[in-house]
Each structure stands twice: as structure tokens, then as C-alpha cells.
Amino acid sequence: MANASSTESTTETKPKNEWLDLGSFLLKLVLIVFVIRSFIFSPFSIPSESMMPRLLIGDYLFITKWNYGYSRHSLPWSLPLLPNMHWSDPSRGDVVVFKAPGHGDQDWIKRVIGLPGDTIQMRGGQLILNGQPVPKEKIADFVLPYSPNYDANNCPPQHEDTGAEGAPICRIxxxxxxxxxxxxxxxxxxxxxxxxxxxxxxxxxxHVFLMGDNRDNSADSRFSRAEGGISFVPMENVEGKAVFTFWSTDGGASWLLPWTWFTAARWDRIGEGF
Structure with missing residues (x-):
């Protein structure tokens, strides 16, 4: 009786390298965030009072990146990887985030007032655009309660007041x-x-001419760079258009106290558009 010998084949599987998988995942995540942040949406937080009353310190908003075009300033740290691709001027009244010329390429936010060829002047606090006064109507005072983001040191003394409930406020x-x-x-x-x-x-x-809505507390195109302003801003410096506020806090939250994340939130400001 003949013995039949059979050859048993075994399939060896390579051991998974968990660190390599993790590195690959993180690299893909960074690339996705880079593309979204550079070309689609980008977050921006409000650090100053220059755009009050529409924007307060502690507001967080999204800007869209595709409205006007792309340039190296569309990329994080203004990486010189893109040519200047400009296809649309902003509209007057748009709120835009831009690289502030003369200020170490910091990201600033202002409102577009003038487009190429426009003439602009302020006379007695009245905005004059192309020789015509821009209608300016007095409405109810702006009232802002004090908070960690905005206290009596921010409010001009002549505008300090007391609210209906006896709490100190700033009235402008x-x-x-x-x-x-x-x-x-x-x-x-x-x-x-x-x-x-x-x-x-x-x-x-x-170029564009940009101004803050807080007219007496904004370093903008009315001032030269030597005066701390921005003068005229090149179109290629405009990064995107503000679209809506996705979070707002009065500054009273602590990372170590999670419940304060909710008590400090200004819920009525979340979701506001432009």
C-alpha cells in the first residue's frame, strides 16, 4: 500500500504595526483638516472690540474660503504654495477676515466699505462714499453687561450705567x-x-477699504500702518467671508469646571448670520 504524502501549506500573516496605522490615520486627518481649513471653511475667534456691536469678544465664527478666490494667505501660516487666484471682489458691507498688512500677517476682521475706484471720507462722524453721505439713523443704545470678556476697563467712563436689575452695564x-x-x-x-x-x-x-463697526475703537483703513492701522488692503490678503457665529462665551468658563461651559455661553448669539 503506497503512502501518499500531502503538503500542507500555511499562510503567514504579517503582524500589524499599530504605530504605523496610527501614524497613517493621523496623517490623513491632518491632510483633511488642512484642505477644509484652506479651501472650504475656517474658524475665527473675536479678540477685540473693533466690530461691536455685531461681534463681541468671545464670539467664534466660521468663514467661507471660496467666495473671492485663493492666494498663499488662504493656507495656514501663509505658506507660499498657491498663486494668486482672484475671481470676485467682495461686496460693500461684507465682513471679511484678512491678513493685516504691517502687523506680522495677523488675522483681522473688518467690514468692506470701499472697492477699487471708490472715494471715502469721514466728516463729523458721517461716512461719505463716492461723494454721497451714507444714511445713518439713530437707533436704541447698545447695552452690554459687564463680564470677564468686557468689564469697566473696556467701557469709556462716560458710558458706564446701571441696568434695570441694578447690574453695571456699558451704554453706547x-x-x-x-x-x-x-x-x-x-x-x-x-x-x-x-x-x-x-x-x-x-x-x-x-485693494479694499475696510472699517470696524465700532468706529471710535478700530484700527482700520482710515489709519496708515505707521499709525497702527492697515491703510488699503490688497485683495490677495482677504481670506474669506464671515457667515455665522457657531459659539459665544462671556469669558466666565473654566476648562476644569465643565458646567461653566454652559453657564458662560451666550446662547442668543449662537447661529447668528451676516
Whole structure:
């Protein structure tokens, strides 16, 4: 009787390298975040009072990146990997995030007031656009309760007041401006200051003229870079358009106390659009 010998084949499986898998996952995640942040949406937090009353310190918002085009400033740290691809000017009244020229390429946020060829001037606190006064209507005062993000040190002494419940507040005169085309927004007028009367500016080609809504507390295109302002801002510096507020806090939260994340939230501001 013949013995049949059979050959048993075994399949060896390579041991999984968990660190390699983790590294691959993290690399893909970084690439996805990089693409989204550079070309689609990007978050931005409000660090100053220059855009009150629409934006408060502690507001967090999303900007869309595709509206006007792309440039190296669309990328994190302004990496020089993209040519300047500009296909649309902002509209007057758009709120935009941009690289502030003369300020170490910090990200700032202001409102577009002037486009190439426009003339702009302030006379007695009145905005003059292309020789025509922009309608400015007095409305109810802007009232802001004190909080860790905004206390008596921020409020000009002449505007300190007491609210209906006896709590200290800051009360500032507020107006509604309406640009040609119908775009309207609120601005603050703290008092009479030198920037209420300016020279006549003419916006050069491929630039925009930007202003903060808190007119007496904004370093913007009314001021040269030597004066701490931004002068005219190149179109390629504009990174994106503000679209809505996704979170807002009065600054009273502590990372170590999770319940304060909710008590410090300004729920009525979340979801506000532009």
C-alpha cells in the first residue's frame, strides 16, 4: 500500500504595526483638516472690540474660503504654495477676515466699505462714499453687561450705567448705516475723535477699504500702518467671508469646571448670520 504524502501549506500573516496605522490615520486627518481649513471653511475667534456691536469678544465664527478666490494667505501660516487666484471682489458691507498688512500677517476682521475706484471720507462722524453721505439713523443704545470678556476697563467712563436689575452695564450710542444697494448694519459712536474727520481716500486697483463697526475703537483703513492701522488692503490678503457665529462665551468658563461651559455661553448669539 503506497503512502501518499500531502503538503500542507500555511499562510503567514504579517503582524500589524499599530504605530504605523496610527501614524497613517493621523496623517490623513491632518491632510483633511488642512484642505477644509484652506479651501472650504475656517474658524475665527473675536479678540477685540473693533466690530461691536455685531461681534463681541468671545464670539467664534466660521468663514467661507471660496467666495473671492485663493492666494498663499488662504493656507495656514501663509505658506507660499498657491498663486494668486482672484475671481470676485467682495461686496460693500461684507465682513471679511484678512491678513493685516504691517502687523506680522495677523488675522483681522473688518467690514468692506470701499472697492477699487471708490472715494471715502469721514466728516463729523458721517461716512461719505463716492461723494454721497451714507444714511445713518439713530437707533436704541447698545447695552452690554459687564463680564470677564468686557468689564469697566473696556467701557469709556462716560458710558458706564446701571441696568434695570441694578447690574453695571456699558451704554453706547448706536446707529444704523445703509450702504448703496441696501446692505445695512449697526455702528457705534463713542464720542468725538480725530478719526471722525479724515482726508479723502481713493481706493486703488486690487485693494479694499475696510472699517470696524465700532468706529471710535478700530484700527482700520482710515489709519496708515505707521499709525497702527492697515491703510488699503490688497485683495490677495482677504481670506474669506464671515457667515455665522457657531459659539459665544462671556469669558466666565473654566476648562476644569465643565458646567461653566454652559453657564458662560451666550446662547442668543449662537447661529447668528451676516
Amino acid at each position: 450710542a448706536m446707529f444704523r448705516e445703509t450702504l448703496p444697494g441696501g446692505k445695512s448694519y449697526e455702528v457705534l459712536d463713542v464720542d468725538t475723535r480725530p478719526a471722525d474727520d479724515t482726508m479723502l481716500f481713493t481706493v486703488p486697483e486690487d
